[in-house]
Amino acid sequence: MPDREINDRDLQPVLSVKGLTVRFGRGAVPAVSNVSFDVGRERVGIVGESGSGKSTTGRAIMRLLTPAAVVSAERLDLGGDPLLSKSERQMGALRGKDIALIMQDPRYSLNPVLSIGKQIAEAARLHLGLGKSQALDAARAMLERVRISDPDRVMALYPHQISGGMGQRVMIAMMLLARPKLVIADEPTSALDVSVRKDVLLLLDELVRENNSGLLLISHDIRMVAAFCERIIVMYAGRIVETLTSLEEARHPYTRGLIAALPDPKNPVRRLAVLDRAKLDLETAQ
Amino acid sequence: MKELSVAEFGRRLAHLLVSLFILLCVTFVIGRVLPTDPVGAIVGELADPAAYAAMRARLGLDLPIYQQFFLYLNGLAHGDFGTAVLTGNPVSSDLAQAFPATFELATLAVIISTFVGVPLGLVAALFRDSFIDKIARVVALVGHSIPVFWFGIVGLVIFYAGLNWVGGPGRIDVFYEGLVEPRTGLLLIDSLLQGETEIFWNALGHIILPAIILAYAAMAYITRMTRSFTLEQLSQDYVIAARAKGVSPFGTIWHHVLPNIAVQLITILAISYGGLLEGAVVTEIVFSWPGIGQYMTNALMIGDMNAIVAGTIIVGFIFMLLNFLADVAYAVFDPRMREAAR
Amino acid sequence: ATPQDQLVIGTSLAQVLSLDPQQATEGKAVEIMSNLYDRLVASTADGKILPQLAESWKVDDKGITFTLRKANFASGNPVTSKDVVYSLARLLKMDQAAAANLKRVGYDKNNVDKLVKAVDDQTVRIDLSDQVTAELLLYRLTTTTTSVVDSVEVESHAVDNDYGNAWMRTHSAGSGPFTLNRWSPNELVILDANKNYMTGAPKMKRVIVRHVPESQVERLMLERGDIDIASALTASDLATFQAKQGFAIQRIPTGGFYVLSMNAGNQYLSNPKVREAIAYGIDYKGIEKTIMGPYGRARTVPVPENFEYAIPSPDWQLNVEKSKQLLSEAGFKDGFSLTLKTIAQTPRIDLATAIQASLAQVGIKIDIQQGNGSEIIAAHRARDFDLLIPQTSAYMPNVLGSMEQFSSNPDNSKEANNAGNFVWRSAWDIPELTALTAKASMEPDAKKRGELYVQMQKMFVEQKPAVLPMFERFEPIVLTGRVQGYVGHPSQMTRLENVTKVETQ
Amino acid sequence: MINVRDLDVVFASGKSSNHVVRGISFQVNQGETLGIVGESGCGKSTVLRCLAGMEAGWTGQIELGGKPIGKHRSREELKFAQMVFQDPYGSLHPRHRIGTALAEPLRAMRHSDIWSKVEKALIQVGLPASFANRFPHELSGGQRQRVAIARALILSPPILLLDEPTSALDVSVQAEILNLLADQREEKGLTYLLVSHDLAVIAHMCDRVLIMKNGCFVDELTKQDLQAGVTHDAYARELFEASFIEA
Amino acid sequence: MSDAVRIDIRIRPPSVSTRVAASFARAGRKLAAEPLGLAGFVILGLLCLIAIFAPLLAPYDPVVQSLGDALQAPSLAHWAGTDEFGRDILSRLIFGTRITIQTVLSISLIVGPIGLLIGVVAGFFGGRTDALLMRATDIVLSFPSLILALAFAAALGAGLTTAIIAISLTAWPPIARLARAEALVVRNADYVVAARLYGASPIRILLLYIAPMCVPSVIVRLTLNMAGIILTAASLGFLGLGAQPPAPEWGAMISNGRKFMLDYWWVAVMPGIAILLTSLAFNIAGDALRDILDPRHARS
Ligand SMILES: Nc1ncnc2c1ncn2[C@@H]1O[C@H](COP(=O)(O)OP(=O)(O)OP(=O)(O)O)[C@@H](O)[C@H]1O
Ligand SMILES: Nc1ncnc2c1ncn2[C@@H]1O[C@H](COP(=O)(O)OP(=O)(O)OP(=O)(O)O)[C@@H](O)[C@H]1O
Ligand SMILES: [Mg+2]
């Protein structure tokens, strides 16, 4: 499935996943089952409806699922380094340094009682080994990179005092500060206003390119993913149903249904197409 | 935000005073309708009715209740809480003696229960449903489920009579009585201030057992609440974000969760503290501790109204003050509230 | 352990409300005040009168003339006859419960100035009222209520004509072996030795009376040596010291009783048969053994058995058959219900529970209402009870001293409102017995008086008392072996000046 | 059907006041669907709440069905407009069964023959009648939103106020709900006022769109405008571009 | 959907019994997953059974004294020994469950509805009503509770009823606060807005929409409070103001038994164990109930 680009620098994929299965509780239906894909220094998108296991996949890679989750995989390597066998302490050193996770809603994913500056500086202290004031400098520099015009003022603010778009930039600044090899963005814009969505995405894209990192973009908005990513992984009920490079390639009825369900002002229809789940379940079960 | 807080501060202070006044009225009325009879207690069982009536008049109990109330208010306005029947002293000076004793005990107890209960709650939450969690819960619950007087006596049997690790009942060994001059009324502090280390150690030996027993009883609540606050926070996205940033589990608890639950913790600590301050009556009896709980119970037994009203006011005031401070802490520690404090 | 030169007493100070000798009558207060003040005369534990401030006295038909010895108050002021007169006048003019003792025999605030006079600085003359003999007056003068106070000192603290009462409640102004250093209510009382005491400084530099409300805790403290003398221990705690090395138990008789007061105004209790049925419905022996222990001895006549002229107890023992029969004779075959009020203190509450259980067998259903001291006392004074358990004490060690309060009720009418009278509270109308008691107290001849005493007791029993004595009351205390020279006084006037402590073994 | 003139809403809390809706006017004809788009916090929901009668602090005039409506509604006036909310999880009482949830409006309006009406309403929105015995947590988000629509329609109001009815739903489910809404409109000749931040949804459903910014309408677009990508205002342009990410 | 409407399946509001059965079944399933909580409920259930069948279970009469048998150590004849009046402690404990359950239930039945009502009314109506009610709550809350209980016991005469009233008087404010906090959240929920839109009256909304949402947390809190209630009742017993003799109230039993603790441990320890077990059971059951009833604390 993974198509390897032949490029001397990116010979090895940043992330290589093979046969990833996640169960919550023993005997439960797996939330993610037998998922395999590679991410190089490129942008890969995962789409699928709610509950299809997108976030679970992302968190399983970060090893951030609750202890109740049973994760197994034939291979889960970051830059050739197996993640599953790492201790919690080793993972701590990796997270934020080599892999970063950007979450959906900055209102909830920033600590409400710590100032923005402190939260970004914490990442700098953890991964760049900086002292207090140097870390704050690094944070300031990073805020400038995410194009926040008045970093000193913003650093003193608390999360509730900034807008959603700004919050997501802060989140990006915090996570990308240590130039991770892989960035997992779990619905990074779906809590944001339409008008700022694009800016945030473009910014994320720009930084990832600048760092030459891999990007795993998780979203349910198939059009947006198609516009941004080089490859699209479509998930349904915990499985990968197909991997595409453009929407036109879509073969699987689920993917096609998904695309058809989107209202498109350019091609108005009286009724939108609806997924036939019964049939779909029958097909995927085979 | 400063100037806004001042207005808010004033408003809440006014509320506090109104509440206190109502508390005063209610206590006063309750006190006067009680059937307990301070006159009988003073003049003695065998006194004849004339002497009885004379004493009644002297205490002002023959006046209609509203007049008694105005007289009392008048006294209050001059800082006079009246005279305690029980001791013949001004109530204020009695309270000045009894309150520090309770204050010392309650403060030590709340410190102990905080320093044990909060970490226990954090650990229990962090290792939720593990063996540690279960142990922590049961240990805390047992403290919550056994009568204090029972614990008190068992504690004395073991640690005082048996092992001789701690001092016995009372605040201090009797022969040290009166050697330190009460400045703050807190023996531990007074003795240190006056360089009487021997007395300090003696007083510490006396206070430690009742303090631990009270602390154990209070700990259940603190542990349980800490645990549930922490669990609530641990399921928040920002905790996952912090972990994704590479913060260690301990660092997450310390740098991220704790500041978030600090305000809630302060509130429940204030509640526990208030509960302890309002007089651990039973503990004070078991340990012959001359605190406000015992003072008020004895006052109640003989219907000593001045003492009861004043005691209730003080305790109510402390309680309200603690609540007030907890609210202020909200405004100070929680940036969201700082903004919202109108 | 306690220091060599300090005596530490553990007890319950809950009832101590005043240390003014002309006000307080409560037992613990008496115990403390008797060491702060001297009286003209004192009584020994076995009832002999001894001189104290009075060097000697002369009795004639009309009165007694006392000659004072040279002594000083702790303040340094000399003790003069003026102070004695002042003290007695103060007692009667303040007119508190403490005055009852003298008022009962005809002294009051109106005649005291006439009857008590200073002859010169060292001589005091007290005229007899028409209701007392010299011998009985002397006994009454041994109580702490007649303590001689320092008139100069007291007057300097008087406010609003209160005879210095507000100050005296918490301070001492006496010539006794100790002075009051500090009294923290419900915590402790500290007495310091009066170095200039007339017979020399007491052996103990300091006496500390410590409030220990919990008996078991007090016991632990005693075992650990943190107190020297323990009183107010429960029966079972006392029992453990019985055989223990290094401890001694003194069982001090008080001459008083635990009493079952029945309200004779009650429709059932007004019937003497019912009262007798109740007297037959109590398991005196069982209670004595399991509940009273060293605190009480079964006795249903209000005179301790060992007193001269005491008659044996009547046949009132637990006898369910007899009791039931008496009830049905009275017309209450099916029984009835009563309430029983008592102070929530051992042993009285346990006594109540035991009485409840045994009367239930007879068919009388008892509903116990426990309360705190003042509540129960108020109910007692207001005749607001069916049954109630008070206790008494004797002010002198003879029949009259212990029995008088059971046998005298001059006016039983409600209007008399004689709440200070123990019998009145039970609404028990006993004109003959009252007259007999008055006659006995005026009888100068000892032999004849003794006959009257016996007659009184018999009449008491015949009338099926509404104030039924059940147990003679004792005050058991435990002393560590270190304490020497402690002689418990039946009226709780134990003096501590000769108490010493030996080195711990 | 709906006629609003100079609607003005100010939220005053203590000293700070927040002018949320600034004198807007619009009207919607019978059977028409009007859309309102705008960024978060611009006052879209507030307008709806005023129309529904849930907000007391407004000034201006509101007419529903040709009758001017006051701040406090009578029972009859309430029947004019019902609302469907954004969050399907919060709009049904978690302890009421679906049947109860649907029966409640009928009870409140003193209808008779309640249970057959409930059944009809369920079938109408494409749910089996047996769902009446279920609790909301036993339903998926889309099913809940159907119930919410059934509840709004059960009193047969001529106007439906839709506050982002699909923004919490998956696209596939969204399509089902949008189809359902379109069907109902057709069948009953309903008038819709649809608020959303998703221009695609608005374009699909509405005859006209008002673009809202900071409490004012800055632009009005017709269906044709949307198809052609015509806008008259810079902000509308920006919004339009951001909504359809193509490259 | 305009398919032909078929009205052949009649739908009815499900009967109360099936609903209750369903809820119990659900709760039971959740409980089964948590052995500790289950143990709590089992103990409480046993207590109720013991209370009901006390006369059958108790080997002796709980109040009949036999002074000759006083203070006997636990033996085959007296499993838990005898007290100072020779009464069988086990029998007293068994009959004591009745008093305990009666106390706890009456207090909960007084405090729960009062607290709920005050809290919900304050939270729902807000404004002046809220300010007034909450001020009153704060004042009652700031009363030293044991002292107030003592005062009431003194005023009304000591006894179990007084103790119940006195404890109730001081126990409602925390419940009211809790209910208010819940009501504040619930009153802004969309389903309440919707209810107002279709013309449900405020009373209906209060009783049918808001109050039911506050009930679970109130119940949980009450269950957790019960341990405290038992202890407070015991403290009142300690001060002689609880149940009156010869009632075999556990607190009073410990309180009397403490006088013999050093020599005859069982007199105080046996009722102590009973109290410990019961309040532990209440606490554990309360915790479990919270997990079952309170979705916010639901286990992940
Ligand atoms: N902590 C958990 N415990 C049990 N089940 C879980 C847990 N987290 C997720 N699941 C289940 O795993 C499945 C996948 O969830 P996941 O959050 O990965 O979906 P998603 O694709 O991210 O959906 P969305 O678009 O709504 O975010 C779901 O069925 C969900 O119910
Ligand atoms: N009850 C209220 N009191 C004070 N301010 C309010 C109140 N309700 C809404 N607001 C404010 O009014 C403004 C508009 O709110 P409204 O809910 O109408 O926005 P919206 O356009 O619906 O946004 P969204 O797309 O996020 O739903 C916001 O700034 C909000 O903070
Ligand atoms: Mg997700």
Ligand SMILES: [Mg+2]
């Ligand atoms: Mg909105």
